[in-house]
Amino acid sequence: MIDQVLDTPLTRLAGVRHPVVQTGMGWVAGPRLVSAVAEAGGLGILASATMTLEQLAAAVEEVRSRTEAPFGVNLRADAADAGDRVDLLIKSGVKVASFALAPRRELIDRLKEAGVVVIPSVGARRHAEKVAAWGADAVLVQGGEGGGHTGPVATTLLLPQIVDAVGIPVIAAGGFFDGRGLAAALAYGAAGVAMGTRFLLTSDSSVPEEVKRFYLGMSETVVTRQVDGMPHRVLRTPLVDGLERSGRLSGLARAVRNAARFRRISGMTWPAVIRDGLAMRHGRELTWSQVLMAANTPMLLRAAMVEGRPDLGVMASGQVVAVIEDLPSCEELIDAVVTRAAGILRGLNTHLTA
Secondary structure, three states, X not given: OOOOOOOOHHHHHHOOXXXXXXXXXXOOOOHHHHHHHHHOOOEEEEEOOOOOHHHHHHHHHHHHHHOOOOOEEEEOOOOOOHHHHHHHHHHHOOOEEEEOOOOOHHHHXXXXXXXXXXXXXXXXXXXXXXXXXXXXXXXXXXXXOOOEEOOOOOHHHHHHHHHHHOOOOEEEEOOOOOHHHHHHHHHHOOOEEEEOHHHHOOOOOOOOHHHHXXXXXXXXXXXXXXXXXXXXEEEOOHHHHHHHXXXXXXXXXXXXXXXXXXXXXXXXOHHHHHHHHHHHHOOOOOOHHHHHHOOHHHHHHHHHHOOOOOOOOOOEOOHHHHHOOOOOOHHHHHHHHHHHHHHHHHHHHHHHHO
């Protein structure tokens, strides 16, 4: 474990040693990965969207049993039981609440009153300005290079816009995998970087080894709407190509089957599924067909990330997959990223003052 310290608004806000965040990836960011990141000095984020409330409570306790370091939990702001999950975080003393979508103002207020750090993820300047005005402590900004749900604007264009627009710490995501990226993000004015694909491809990740090897052999991603109706960056595979070619009716039929499977696995009732669908539609101008297609996401991801079937599953991935060649531990990865970034920044300072 390195002694090198890069003190930033993020490290002070979250109480971590290094300005490196592991994103809350469904089926991937479980207690094993999150605790390994926390022990290495980064901010690990537990993914809760694919967990029941009871499973989330157990996962939080497991992380607590593995580390005393701060960590966070990622919540779906539009989930029907979002309020109950916020209560759980508060009662459990979780340090950070992150959100994949902008949380309601009252959720931010409740979390902040309890001393929980609130970090929503955003993909546009106006969204960052909105949550900053509502009291968010920081924002995570993902550019189009990132995996999973993503937007069209590159990180190098989106990041400076948001740094200039808000007066809170900004965490850069999308296209980061090493110390050069961290140094560049800090130079842009960010308080740190967040990485998803890079942490998925570590020895501490619980993703099956055959799936990790599949990722290491891939170099191309694609943004598709055929998974859940929204832009989703995934590995380009024969399955994804097939989804792209499939007709609307076959896609909806598949979504109905997957909705039923997810309901059984998650323990959700059909009324709860419908409530989540209503919440998902609210303010996002989604058709009911798109809401139904969203059932594809957890099940198609689960096939690869849990069941170890890259041939049957969809694999979210950032474009950085093309330059990742190894599976370090989280400690080795974070040490390497921070050491290289610190060396670059020292070298730049020496060059400029010489």
